[in-house]
Structure formats: C-alpha cells, structure tokens
Amino acid sequence: MAAGGLLWWIAAGVLVVMELFTGTFYLLMVALGFIAGGLAHWAGATLAVELAAAAGVALIAVIVLRRSRFGNWKKRDASRDVNVNLDIGETLQVNEWHEGHARAMYRGAQWDIELAPGEIEGAGWYRITAMQGNRLVVAAKR
Known part of the structure; x- marks a missing residue:
C-alpha cells in the first residue's frame, strides 16, 4: 500500500512547516517519529510496527529535547x-x-x-x- 507510506512523509512535512510558525522544536521531534514510521513502512513493516516506531521515536526525541538546554527554559523575573x-x-x-x-x-x-x-x-x-x-x-x- 504505497499511499500509506506516502502519508507518513506528507505528515512529517506538514509538521516541519507548522514548526516554522511555532519555534518550539517539539513538532520537529514528532516529525522525526513520523519519518521513523515512514522508514518502517518502506522496510515492509506492518501497520502496528510502523505506529510503534513512530510513537517510540517521537517519545524518545521529545524526552531528549526536554532534558536538553533547548527544552528547559528558565523563567526569568x-x-x-x-x-x-x-x-x-x-x-x-x-x-x-x-x-x-x-x-x-x-x-x-x-x-x-x-x-x-x-x-x-x-x-x-x-x-x-x-x-x-x-x-x-x-x-x-x-
């Protein structure tokens, strides 16, 4: 099903464009998860594996971003x-x-x-x- 794989890439592109308007980097991390789902589809994985790959990569990327200096802004007076x-x-x-x-x-x-x-x-x-x-x-x- 080629259309299913294309949806992963289109959704990742849409998230990257949306990120340009917000500037928080979190949508980029979710887009990385969508790219992982697209790569899993390209490798011939089932839908369940694609979804698990997308969710896992997005979750790990968000956690890493949150713990970095870019995701943890200190509030100033x-x-x-x-x-x-x-x-x-x-x-x-x-x-x-x-x-x-x-x-x-x-x-x-x-x-x-x-x-x-x-x-x-x-x-x-x-x-x-x-x-x-x-x-x-x-x-x-x-």
Whole structure:
C-alpha cells in the first residue's frame, strides 16, 4: 500500500512547516517519529510496527529535547530582565528622599522611585535595577 507510506512523509512535512510558525522544536521531534514510521513502512513493516516506531521515536526525541538546554527554559523575573525593560541599567538623578521613596524626572516624566534594599539615600545619582509596575527600583551608582 504505497499511499500509506506516502502519508507518513506528507505528515512529517506538514509538521516541519507548522514548526516554522511555532519555534518550539517539539513538532520537529514528532516529525522525526513520523519519518521513523515512514522508514518502517518502506522496510515492509506492518501497520502496528510502523505506529510503534513512530510513537517510540517521537517519545524518545521529545524526552531528549526536554532534558536538553533547548527544552528547559528558565523563567526569568521580567521586572529585572534587561531584555524586557530597556530602562534597567540606566542612570537618573534623585535629589530628595522620603523614607526610601522619591519622585524624580526620568525620560521626560515624573516617576515613583524606590530605593533597593541596603542602599543609601544620599548618593545623588542612581542606577535602575528593576521596574515594579510604575515604580523604578534604584541602587546608588558606583
């Protein structure tokens, strides 16, 4: 049955194209399983062996991907991530503090400023270390 073998290859191709839209690599691992099913069909295996080969290869590939550095992304705190908040690392001047809180001009607007734990109030110039909502958390610039 040649049409059955062709379905494995068409399905693998469709999964590869779908993977281009998601970018997670998991559909590629399932496509590898479909390729294994197609190879088993080409070798003359029965449908049960084809399905077992496809499922086994896909399962092993997904497990290997999950345990690799590509499948195990660490979640980062977005309030401190420079790639999310481009203001982190920038400097600003704060003249008056009131118990660890202040208001200061930054990028043409008034911002609520909060002093990072363990930092001093009298430094004058501060570096933004995090953004929490509409507050900038700052540390003394060294």
